[in-house]
Amino acid sequence: MGSKFIPVNxxxxxxxxxxxxxxxxxxxxxxxxxxxxxxxxxxxxxxTDDKYQIRAKISQWLIADNIDVIITxxxxxxxxxxxxxxxxxxxxDKTIDGFxxxxxxxxxxxxxxxxxxSRAIAGLANGKFIFCLPGSKGACITGWDDILHDQxxxxxxxxxxxxxxxxxxxx
Numbered sequence: 001m002g003s004k005f006i007p008v009n010x011x012x013x014x015x016x017x018x019x020x021x022x023x024x025x026x027x028x029x030x031x032x033x034x035x036x037x038x039x040x041x042x043x044x045x046x047x048t049d050d051k052y053q054i055r056a057k058i059s060q061w062l063i064a065d066n067i068d069v070i071i072t073x074x075x076x077x078x079x080x081x082x083x084x085x086x087x088x089x090x091x092x093d094k095t096i097d098g099f100x101x102x103x104x105x106x107x108x109x110x111x112x113x114x115x116x117x118s119r120a121i122a123g124l125a126n127g128k129f130i131f132c133l134p135g136s137k138g139a140c141i142t143g144w145d146d147i148l149h150d151q152x153x154x155x156x157x158x159x160x161x162x163x164x165x166x167x168x169x170x171x
Contacts, residue, residue: 003155004154004155005038005153005154005155006154006162007038007039007040008039008040008068008069008152008162008165009039009040009042009066009067009068009069010034010039010040010041010042010067010068010069010070010071010152011041011042011043011044011045011061011064011067011069011070011071012027012030012031012034012041012043012044012045012071012072012073013043013044013045013046013047013054013057013058013061013070013071013072013073014026014027014044014045014046014047014072014073014074014135015046015047015048015049015054015072015073015074015075015084015135016046016048016049016074016075016135017048017049017081019046019074020046021044021046024046025137026073026074026133026135026136026137026139026140027044027046027073029137029140029141029144030071030073030133030140030144031044033140033141033144033145033149034144037149037152037153039152042064042066042067043061043064043066043067045057049074049075049081049082049083049084050083051083051084051086051087052087054072054075054083054084054087054088055087055088055090055091058070058072058087058088058091058125058130059091061128062091062125062126062128063126067128068128068129068165069128069129069130069131069152069161070128070129070130070131071130071131071132071133071143071148072084072088072130072131072132072133073133073134073135073139073140074133074134074135075087075132075135076118076119076120076121076132076133076134076135077117077118077119077134077135078117078119082119084119084132085119085121085132088121088123088130088132089121089123091123091125091130092123092124092125092130093123093124093125093126094123094124095121095122095123096122096123096124096129099120099121099122099131099147100118100119100120100121100122102146102147103118103120103133103139103142103143103146103147104116104118104120106142106146106147107139107142110138110142111138118134118139119132120132120133120134120139120143124168126169127165127168127169128168129161131143131148
């Protein structure tokens with residue numbers, strides 16, 4: 001198991017009806033943290049909060065050879081336009097229930113009961129990890145610093161997602 005750090009290729013998808021790459025602060029935070037931790041941002045895009053556009057972009061990335069992990073930010077709330085979980089969950093081959101549970105537990109320490117409004121989810125599709133975070137800067141910091149920093153680090157013990165990657169497409 002992981003004695004050597006293995007960088008992975010990560011795609012960032014911001015889901016927003018109002019943001020552009022120039023003012024996508026949550027995407028900027030994720031890109032900075034990913035790069036500082038030694039990983040590579042292979043794609044970064046923005047789509048509107050439309051479940052078919054979200055699903056189409058992630059589907060494209062699921063067949064791309066240069067992407068190992070997909071992180072989305074935005075569209076996980078409760079308003080009428082928030083459709084990321086519905087758009088993405090149908091693509092999952094397996095869900096990672098513990099991600100959303102742990103995200104909400106860690107968020108509770110910061111935003112208290114407001115965390116019940118978070119629908120952060122994660123899963124596996126075509127041998128790739130997908131993590132759907134809320135769109136706030138704080139949520140992206142919590143998601144990366146408290147979960148993904150360790151789980152996407154091949155040296156983290158006792159286990160991490162990177163150690164699983166060679167076996168994700170086993171039959």
